[in-house]
Amino acid sequence: MITWVTDLDEVGGLEGAWAWPVRLDSPEAARALAASPPTPCDLADAALLRSPDAGARRLLRRRLLRVLVARAQGRAVEEVALGRADDGAPQAEGAFVSLAARGDWALLAVGPSPLGVDLELVSADPPPDFGAPSEAPWAAWTAREAYAKAAGISLDDALAAEVLAVTIDRIDLRAGPRRIAAARFERDEVVCAAVVLPA
Numbered sequence: 001m002i003t004w005v006t007d008l009d010e011v012g013g014l015e016g017a018w019a020w021p022v023r024l025d026s027p028e029a030a031r032a033l034a035a036s037p038p039t040p041c042d043l044a045d046a047a048l049l050r051s052p053d054a055g056a057r058r059l060l061r062r063r064l065l066r067v068l069v070a071r072a073q074g075r076a077v078e079e080v081a082l083g084r085a086d087d088g089a090p091q092a093e094g095a096f097v098s099l100a101a102r103g104d105w106a107l108l109a110v111g112p113s114p115l116g117v118d119l120e121l122v123s124a125d126p127p128p129d130f131g132a133p134s135e136a137p138w139a140a141w142t143a144r145e146a147y148a149k150a151a152g153i154s155l156d157d158a159l160a161a162e163v164l165a166v167t168i169d170r171i172d173l174r175a176g177p178r179r180i181a182a183a184r185f186e187r188d189e190v191v192c193a194a195v196v197l198p199a
C-alpha cells in the first residue's frame with residue numbers, strides 16, 4: 001500500500017510506503033530542510049553533478065528524502081544516511097527509497113519493500129505513447145518508469161510493458177507474466193506514479 005503525502009506530519013511507520021510530491025521552493029520544503037542539514041555524504045553526492053544548479057537541487061532532494069525516511073522510521077534525521085547503488089539507485093538503511101525530479105519538483109518515497117517513483121510536468125510535450133491510451137500519456141509513462149526503478153530493469157524494458165487500464169488513481173501494467181499496479185497521483189502541474197513490489 002502507498003500513501004501520497006500532502007502533509008509531512010502524517011508520515012509515521014513503515015507498514016506501508018509513503019510518496020511525497022514536493023516543490024523544492026515551497027514553505028513545506030523549507031520547514032523540512034531546516035531540520036535536515038546536509039551531511040558530508042550528501043554534499044559529495046551532489047558534487048558529482050557538473051552543473052552547480054543541478055547539484056544544488058540534488059542536495060535539496062537528498063536532505064528532504066532524509067527527513068521522509070526519518071519520519072517513517074521514527075528516527076532522528078541525523079541518524080539517516082543515504083547511499084547509492086552501482087546502478088545509481090538511491091539507498092537507505094532499513095528501508096527502500098526512490099526519487100524522481102523535474103525542475104523544482106521532487107517526488108520522494110520510502111517503504112518496506114522495493115519501490116520506484118516517477119514524476120513529470122503536465123506542461124511538457126507528451127511522451128511517445130508506446131501503446132498507451134492517448135488521453136493519459138504521462139500517466140502511462142510515469143507508471144512504466146516507476147516500474148523500471150522498482151524492479152531494477154532498464155527503462156527500455158519497462159516501456160515494453162502493456163498498459164491494461166488507467167483510472168484516476170491507478171495504472172495497471174502487464175510486463176511479461178507480471179501484473180503491476182502503479183498508484184497514480186496528480187497535483188498542480190505534476191503527474192506522479194509509484195510502484196511498490198512485494199517484499
Ligand SMILES: CC(C)(COP(=O)(O)OP(=O)(O)OC[C@H]1O[C@@H](n2cnc3c(N)ncnc32)[C@H](O)[C@@H]1OP(=O)(O)O)[C@@H](O)C(=O)NCCC(=O)NCCS
Nearest residue numbers: 058087088089090099100101102118148149152153154155
Ligand atoms: C533511472 C532513470 C530511468 C531516471 O530517469 P530520469 O527521467 O533521468 O530521472 P528521474 O528524475 O526520473 O530519476 C532520477 C533519480 O532516479 C534515481 N535513480 C538513478 N538510477 C536509478 C536506478 N538504476 N534505479 C532506480 N533509481 C535510479 C536517482 O535517485 C536519480 O536522482 P538523483 O541522481 O538526483 O539521486 C535513468 O537515469 C536511466 O535510464 N538510467 C540508466 C538505466 C538504468 O540504470 N536503469 C536501471 C533502472 S531504471
